Amino acid sequence: MLKLYYAPGTCALASHITLEEVGAPYSAERLNFRNNQQNSADYLRINPKGRVPTLVTDNGVLTETPAILAFLAQSFPQAKLAPLDDPMAFAQVQSVNSYLCSTVHVAHAHKMRGSRWASEEGSLADMKRKVPETMMACFALIERDILKGPWVMGEQYTICDPYLYTIAGWLESDGVDMTKLPKIVAHRKRMEERPAVATVLAEEKAAA
């Protein structure tokens, strides 16, 4: 059985939603970031990177959201969450998720996790101040060039949608003016109408 380690408010939401979407039997264990549980000896044995999400399977442990999402799409092909047999179409899905991971989430991470890359208080404050601008730039590009609508890849819902939804959920607290991102707002609303999304949001809230 699949087991997901997550924490609320993190990018692990994308994997959590996708597990629910594919209908896989799974359990979800919540880590307490306030207690730095992701860096406990027990957890580091499971994932030495000390991060979420981690997906534990009978056949190995997976880390990194883009890989977990692709794994679920490929393992549950009946859920049709990625165009697995079309190399270019599948690569476009992977490209979107790679951009979300390595550019967009990274931009956001400079708000609260700037100490990964800098030491001085002045640097951390400087990085924090720039987050509204960098997140706006990313989402302006997504709004204009990536999000086809109604779903990211157009008519077909894919593993890009839970991931975009997850990161877009951070935008207001990142100080971005949502009136400039109507397609993103519509996408979020559409996501929240999905039973799988509603189920997971309720579960992550209840486990608090």
Next chain:
Amino acid sequence: MLKLYYAPGTCALASHITLEEVGAPYSAERLNFRNNQQNSADYLRINPKGRVPTLVTDNGVLTETPAILAFLAQSFPQAKLAPLDDPMAFAQVQSVNSYLCSTVHVAHAHKMRGSRWASEEGSLADMKRKVPETMMACFALIERDILKGPWVMGEQYTICDPYLYTIAGWLESDGVDMTKLPKIVAHRKRMEERPAVATVLAEEKAAA
């Protein structure tokens, strides 16, 4: 025919090597980063992100290294560059490449591209000072937990190998003590014995 836009010394090397490895007919166009050519109007029409690599195909334009590498592995299955039919094994390959993209390359980028995330000179200098530490931490994890040997995934050469090689090539100038990373050093040497790697290194040097 496939066309790769690259610049020397960048992560585009991974895609360039992989194109050569799969034996695809391709052309490679070099951008001049000193002239900021990646932000020219012409190039932004091709890739609005203003980055390399970009892979232009008859069937669409691809960005983001992990997606390009997976596309090449899937499009040229006879080259056996990824375990396409085994979802967990393929996901592990994608996980490594996602880590290289969103954690390791990002750590390195704080040396010369810190202005993406901060504005003040003091912040940029602070970030630069931390790069030897962050790159050493990443590669200590790779050396201990990821690089199975002789190739990243063990006996089988995959799309992880050109990507690891590319980023490992930055380590000395990032101020990392290579005597602590013997497996990485051995991997680099083994890569340089491959005809495809030698060909691409020579081509990128000659085009200067």
